[in-house]
């Protein structure tokens with residue numbers, strides 16, 4: 001049987017902040033067999049062509065999460081991505097681009113400064129502080145029911161590779177944002193019955209750059225290398241805020257206004273949503289927006305008509321809490 | 322061709338021109354739309370966390386209204402599309418949730434079965450109607466104009482819910498449509514990125530940065546218009562444009578078209594008839 005083999009061009013991001021003024025790209029042409037991973041291909045380049053090429057890897061099996069980088073523009077693990085599978089994603093035929101993750105400082109080539117991730121895990125108390133006293137740890141058991149584990153089973157698959165962090169829209173806007181992996185970990189801890197610090201954690205999550213700043217773009221979900229439904233965790237943390245009656249945030253008030261409108265008339269009362277989200281003083285900051293709309297004859301209806309059959313909608317809200 | 326039309330809150334009020342445009346040309350294409358007057362707001366990606374079961378019941382009811390008249394459902398808002406398809410997915414895969422919803426809406430003479438599809442206007446044009454047929458109807462090819470397609474998130478992601486129309490990393494349906502209407506397509510990074518709409522009221526600075534980058538790239542790429550299939554993206558890109566461009570230290574301006582307006586232009590309707598003067602950036 002003849003092996004499938006092909007010349008592939010790797011266009012690789014290079015940057016050493018200590019010597020280079022600007023990042024640049026190096027091109028390498030190597031012959032690659034079908035079945036070879038991106039990691040093995042760049043290992044070949046490092047071993048045989050340019051030993052200064054710098055990137056992280058360890059397990060080579062999709063477990064340690066250290067080899068994440070952008071391949072043809074999308075963040076993924078180099079060790080579980082096959083060269084062949086990337087060929088349809090090439091902008092130029094058989095040219096694969098390799099770049100560091102987004103939303104991080106670059107230390108060198110594909111190696112990024114990971115400390116901000118660790119700081120966020122600290123800030124949002126991303127560990128379990130158990131009920132069991134220190135002296136009894138290891139002696140007493142705290143049994144987790146299967147039903148409880150199902151709630152955060154998927155979340156425990158996270159290997160902290162950072163692919164979601166790199167693809168996140170809000171991270172691009174503000175490096176202070178908690179990040180998708182931060183929200184995922186928070187959810188996992190909040191739902192753990194062994195933990196004792198959920199109140200503290202929820203308090204920090206409710207602050208600026210926390211749970212309400214996610215813009216629902218689903219880029220993290222799409223990028224997750226372990227296919228974790230991250231949005232379920234994000235919505236889960238917000239649901240927790242609702243269950244706890246943490247009314248003190250714009251995010252809460254915004255969502256509450258939606259629910260009330262559907263219940264009372266069936267449709268959204270857009271004319272007052274800003275006031276109800278931001279309060280009367282916050283809403284004044286929206287005045288320029290309102291004036292622009294008014295200038296184009298586009299004010300939302302002040303009296304939204306009630307949909308026919310609203311009593312049936314009300315019944316839904318009576319029967320389901 | 323006949324569909325149940327899901328009325329999005331924003332198209333009923335702030336972005337009326339999107340639906341007005343579609344209602345102008347639907348006769349030209351022979352697409353009949355039956356508006357679901359007693360449908361409710363989809364929850365705007367809020368109800369699903371304030372109360373996941375209420376979210377299912379509200380949207381199960383919305384889709385059941387379409388099922389009752391035996392039609393597939395169509396929407397022209399990305400976020401409504403996601404809300405409806407998300408609920409549909411859960412109802413179609415979890416029988417106990419379906420029963421929970423049906424137990425309530427049966428009293429209204431409704432039953433959710435799962436037989437009606439939920440589609441976006443873009444998918445209907447590209448797939449059900451077909452671009453070949455659409456191209457034949459063009460009376461005013463948009464030959465001299467360049468368009469930057471902006472998909473918006475909730476027509477691409479999460480991809481398992483989006484029917485396989487586009488690869489979220491390399492979408493092409495909107496480009497295909499623009500080309501068949503005679504227009505030119507410009508490439509730019511942000512075409513499958515986020516407009517920031519959903520956090521405009523809670524984190525305005527961060528949100529407008531997102532639309533700002535998209536606008537700046539489209540201007541640099543030399544587009545005459547950005548075209549988007551989502552009225553919420555339209556709002557973020559048009560109504561907040563000045564703030565957005567200032568936030569990314571850019572200037573210039575970019576006109577933003579609804580999907581229904583670009584089709585309308587190619588079918589020969591005037592900018593005025595299509596409500597282009599209603600936009601903030603004209």
Ligand code: SF4
Nearest residue numbers: 168214215217218220
């Ligand atoms: S959905 Fe939220 S957390 Fe995920 S990438 Fe988008 S903004 Fe970030």
Ligand code: SF4
Nearest residue numbers: 158159161162164224
């Ligand atoms: S959530 Fe997924 S993509 Fe994000 S760090 Fe964890 S494993 Fe990686």
Ligand code: FES
Nearest residue numbers: 058060065067079
């Ligand atoms: S080297 Fe460990 S995940 Fe790739």
